[in-house]
Amino acid sequence: MATGTLTVWCPSGLANRLRVLVSGLAIAEASGRAFRMLWPSTPACGAAFGELLVNDWPVLDVEKMDPAWQARWLENLSVRKRPNPLSDPRLDLAFGTSWWILPPSDPEKSAARARCAQLLAGLEPVPPIRERVAAFQARHFRSTMIGVHLRRGDFVRYRPESAGNTGEALAELDRFLAESPDAGIFLCTDDAPVDHEGRHVGREGVRELLRARYGARIVPSAARSVDRRTVQGVQDALLDLLLLRATQVVVGTAESAFSSLAIFGRSIPHVLVSGSTPEYRRRVRRARLSGAYWIVIGIARMLYGERMAFSLASQRLSGLKGRSMGRVRDALRRAMTVRAARPR
16 A cells, blocks of 8 residues: 655656656555656657557656746756655655666665566557557568667767767677678667757768668668657657667667667667767867866766766756856866866
């Protein structure tokens, strides 16, 4: 019998929502709370839960993101500020997040991850998506398939240290193909001229590059749209995720929730690769020369309780205001004072 409630919400994309959902369900079970997830329509995910899955889970579709939910979600970007339902004395908890809701230490964390894997493996897509998955596998999959997910879209702007990973991905593919020369390659990517926010990011030509290199063994995704603002785009993303989870090897993109879900709870060979764009490499080089690189990463870790890439740390800090921005300025002054005092 539940002794409290756990209510969560996530304004981010499909993969982020699914990891919040399954971990929220798992941690609510472990803490004896009744669970509910709010599923708002946002530019990152324009499909309702019922348009994707038929699981009888307590998910409430809502038409838009409440400003108060957005504020609470921003607050919980910090690991330190995110409640731990297993130890929090409050019976009723409500917060927004895009991350796993897991206890910080073992053995509770291991048990929760195992339950998350069970729930994720039990996803039941709506019949049209289920039928498309089965038909695609029957027509295109070989006995051994390597799943490739190269994340582009808004990653080109927000996570350039991960989006520029084509060379690394090709090297890993070659390595896996040397071990399984008859394998097919299932490729999914959101490489497109604009991202889901309608911003121009440029198109790399990932599909053409891999087709030219690997020929007929390449099986491109059947996605009709990469626009996550639309129902069709999100349904196609779920199709790709389910097909990736049906492959025997995965080459994915570092920092991508989508790639992480493709391998979560599965004991298969996999690698998540990162790289960097030329513009990002120049930016990092300037930051290292000025001494700002480790200062930015260190301040972000102080504020958010976790190590993050320089690009994400910079993005988070640039959006701070008020008291938090004051803390950043104080920390910068201290860091620069220490740096200036070091012997040359």
